[in-house]
Amino acid sequence: MHQGNHRDHEGAEKLFKLIKDIKVAMLTTADPDGKLYSRPMWSGAADEVGDLWFFTRANTPKTDEIKKDAEVNLAYADPSSQTYVSVAGKAEVVRDRATIDAKWHESLKTWFPKGKDDPEIALIRVHPETGEYWDSPNSTMLHLYGYVKAAVTGESPKTETKKVNLA
Numbered sequence: 415m416h417q418g419n420h421r422d423h424e425g426a427e428k429l430f431k432l433i434k435d436i437k438v439a440m441l442t443t444a445d446p447d448g449k450l451y452s453r454p455m456w457s458g459a460a461d462e463v464g465d466l467w468f469f470t471r472a473n474t475p476k477t478d479e480i481k482k483d484a485e486v487n488l489a490y491a492d493p494s495s496q497t498y499v500s501v502a503g504k505a506e507v508v509r510d511r512a513t514i515d516a517k518w519h520e521s522l523k524t525w526f527p528k529g530k531d532d533p534e535i536a537l538i539r540v541h542p543e544t545g546e547y548w549d550s551p552n553s554t555m556l557h558l559y560g561y562v563k564a565a566v567t568g569e570s571p572k573t574e575t576k577k578v579n580l581a
Contacts, residue, residue, distance in 0.1 A: 425578040429545045430460050432497050433490045441468065441538070442487040443479035443505075451479070455538075456525070457490070458517060464580065465539050466501065469522055472509065472536035480505045486540060496550035503542040503580070513537060542580035549575075 433439070442452040453476065455468040466488065470477060480486065484506060490499040508514075514537060518530040526532050 425547075426464065426545075426580055428549075429499060429501075429547050429578050429580075430464060432547050432549060433457070433499050433501075434459060436490045436492050436497070436499075438490075439466075439468075440489040441476065442489070443476050444483050444485065445475070445479055446482055451475070452489070455488075456522075465541055466503075467517055468538045468540075469514075469517070469526070470507075470536055470538050471534045472507070473534065477507045477536065477538070480507055480538065488540060496548075498548040499545065500547075501540070501542050501545040501580070503540045503544070505538050505540045508537040508539050510537075545578040545580050546575070547578070 437457055438454045439457045440452045441455045442450050444450055455470070458467045458469075460466050484504040486503060486505040488499075488501040488503075490501075491497070514530055514535055517537065523529060526535055
């Protein structure tokens with residue numbers, strides 16, 4: 415898989431900044447028949463090159479789907495700040511114990527009560543290829559201004575939308 419730095423592309427740093435504090439991403443995979451399935455995943459921070467990491471159980475439908483079709487999509491949403499991000503890329507299942515140890519944090523015991531040494535723990539690494547974000551002003555006054563502007567002029571408030579090449 416591509417090992418370049420996903421953060422080097424125009425718009426990438428803003429995209430990664432927007433998702434940094436969003437704790438849940440919806441991961442979409444395709445089953446062998448091409449049907450799409452989404453499920454919430456507790457989101458860790460992007461690493462130094464921009465790969466996105468998620469803890470999972472090693473033997474689940476999503477890991478089987480990733481092994482057969484690595485194309486995935488991640489959707490992040492924070493309605494309180496009017497931030498929405500979509501990231502598409504290739505995923506892989508990682509069983510490396512050193513990587514699991516390095517990325518482990520105690521709050522994961524909620525899902526993995528046996529701790530980081532549970533033999534069923536795996537990681538999903540997503541190598542982003544494309545992304546898109548929608549970032550709207552989040553201040554109440556700006557929303558009120560946008561509402562009044564829309565009512566008076568018929569123009570909707572501005573949202574920054576940007577497609578980002580991450581490959």
